[in-house]
Amino acid sequence: MANLRDSLYLQQQRLPEIPPGFPQGHPVEGDWQLPILAPVTIKQDPLDAIAFDDRKRVADARRSLIHFFRDDRKFMGVILKPKAWVHVFSTYGFVITPDLSLGDDMPEWVVAHRVFYSRAVGVVWQKRGIAVIPHLRWRDIAQISQVVKGIPVSSVIAVSNYGFRRNKTERQIFAEGLAIVLELLKPQRLIIYGSVQPEFEHLLSAVPKVHIFEKKIGRQGPTVGAEEVGNACPPCHTLF
Numbered sequence: 001m002a003n004l005r006d007s008l009y010l011q012q013q014r015l016p017e018i019p020p021g022f023p024q025g026h027p028v029e030g031d032w033q034l035p036i037l038a039p040v041t042i043k044q045d046p047l048d049a050i051a052f053d054d055r056k057r058v059a060d061a062r063r064s065l066i067h068f069f070r071d072d073r074k075f076m077g078v079i080l081k082p083k084a085w086v087h088v089f090s091t092y093g094f095v096i097t098p099d100l101s102l103g104d105d106m107p108e109w110v111v112a113h114r115v116f117y118s119r120a121v122g123v124v125w126q127k128r129g130i131a132v133i134p135h136l137r138w139r140d141i142a143q144i145s146q147v148v149k150g151i152p153v154s155s156v157i158a159v160s161n162y163g164f165r166r167n168k169t170e171r172q173i174f175a176e177g178l179a180i181v182l183e184l185l186k187p188q189r190l191i192i193y194g195s196v197q198p199e200f201e202h203l204l205s206a207v208p209k210v211h212i213f214e215k216k217i218g219r220q221g222p223t224v225g226a227e228e229v230g231n232a233c234p235p236c237h238t239l240f
Helices: 003-012 052-057 071-081 082-087 108-126 139-146 166-184 201-206
Strands: 048-051 064-067 094-096 156-160 189-194 207-216 228-229
Touching: 048 052, 052 064, 052 071, 071 082, 071 108, 082 108, 108 139, 139 166, 156 166, 166 201
Parallel strands: 048 064, 064 094, 156 189, 189 207
Antiparallel strands: 207 228
């Protein structure tokens, strides 16, 4: 735990106040002053979710989601210079905002800045024509009232329980938080990176479309597939 804590604080020292390219005067919301992202429209169901550093594996870039569910150290170079990656990501259908890790013992200002920075990077890309899907992460239920700020209602959001599935307490925090997020944001589409678990499976019927990019516990490497759950047929799982 100490090594993780030390690593996160070293990463925090590398982050500037705002990412290069973030537009001056961009509207923000909430006590954490989180940048407001524009709604996202998905016309065709995504085929794949691929890590930013594994993106050449996709069969159809325009129907793929670029994600950052990796060790923070692997993508720090991307988020420190987000404009330099615009030409790379512009060939893909969507980019999910970077998943900066949050520690349990982080002061609130550190958590707030890491969430802000991830969203601000998303704004940099969105302003340059990339379809950006906001990713929401929380480590405490009390954080959710701020985490949802700046996210459009009835749009598309992404969440991940990857890395938080073995511990019962963490699974419960994720499930309780997801219930609040879905109630507040009422997304038209929900993207889940990880897996569906009994603690929150019942919540998914409230979302018109859910895309599950499954990451097996204990496996390394890229995602192993995607499922789509449609409310017209709740018990039905169609493997892409």
